[in-house]
Amino acid sequence: MRSEEAALVGLLLGCAWRVAGAVDLTVNVTDNSGRPLQDTVVYAEPLGQPAPADTGVPRVTIDQVNKRFVPAVTVIRTGTEVSFPNSDNFRHSIYSFSPAKAFTTKLYSGRQAPPVVFDKPGLVVLGCNIHDTMTAWIVVVDTPFFTKSRADGVAVIKDLGPGDYKLSAWYPAPAFKPVVSQIHIEGESLTRRVQIDVAASSLKPAGQ
Numbered sequence: 001m002r003s004e005e006a007a008l009v010g011l012l013l014g015c016a017w018r019v020a021g022a023v024d025l026t027v028n029v030t031d032n033s034g035r036p037l038q039d040t041v042v043y044a045e046p047l048g049q050p051a052p053a054d055t056g057v058p059r060v061t062i063d064q065v066n067k068r069f070v071p072a073v074t075v076i077r078t079g080t081e082v083s084f085p086n087s088d089n090f091r092h093s094i095y096s097f098s099p100a101k102a103f104t105t106k107l108y109s110g111r112q113a114p115p116v117v118f119d120k121p122g123l124v125v126l127g128c129n130i131h132d133t134m135t136a137w138i139v140v141v142d143t144p145f146f147t148k149s150r151a152d153g154v155a156v157i158k159d160l161g162p163g164d165y166k167l168s169a170w171y172p173a174p175a176f177k178p179v180v181s182q183i184h185i186e187g188e189s190l191t192r193r194v195q196i197d198v199a200a201s202s203l204k205p206a207g208q
C-alpha cells in the first residue's frame with residue numbers, strides 16, 4: 001500500500017471511530033472574582049451508560065525537576081500506569097498516604113523507580129520524603145472524558161457522545177470537594193462556566 005493510500009485509510013478509520021453526534025464540551029473555570037483558574041481538573045462521567053472501554057494500559061509520566069513535580073496536577077483514568085523519572089542530579093523518595101493509592105519509593109535517581117498503577121478512583125497527593133515542599137496531585141477518574149484547565153481557565157473535553165453526564169470540576173487541594181453539575185449532550189457543542197471558591201480549598205502541601 002502506498003503511503004497516500006495508507007494515510008487515507010487511517011483517516012477513514014479515524015472518522016469511523018468517532019461516536020456519531022460527538023461534540024466538544026468547553027468549561028470556563030474561574031475563581032470567585034471571575035479570574036481564570038488554571039489546573040482545575042474537569043471530567044464527565046456518563047450517566048445510565050458505561051464509559052467506553054480503554055484499549056490497553058494508558059501510560060503517563062510525572063517528572064521531577066528542580067525539586068518540583070512536573071506537572072503538579074495530573075488527571076488519569078483508573079488503571080493508568082504512571083512513571084516517576086527523576087531529572088534532578090540528586091535523589092528523591094516519593095510517597096502517598098492517600099486511600100486511593102498509598103505507596104513509597106526508595107531513594108532513587110534517574111529511572112530506577114518502578115511505575116505505579118493507579119487502580120482506584122480518587123485523589124492521590126504525592127510528597128517527597130527528602131524535600132517537604134514537593135507536592136503533586138493525581139486525580140484518578142472512572143471515565144475517559146477528562147482534562148484540566150489551561151492558563152486561560154479553559155478546559156475542553158473532546159468527543160462526548162449524546163447523553164447525560166455528571167460533570168465534576170476539582171481544584172487541587174486536599175480539603176476541596178468537586179463542584180458537580182449535570183449536563184446533557186445532544187448535537188451541539190456545549191459551554192459551561194464553573195466558579196471555584198479557592199479560599200475555601202485551603203491549598204496546602206502534602207502531609208500538613
Ligand SMILES: [Cu+2]
Binds near residue numbers: 091092128129134
Ligand atoms: Cu525530593
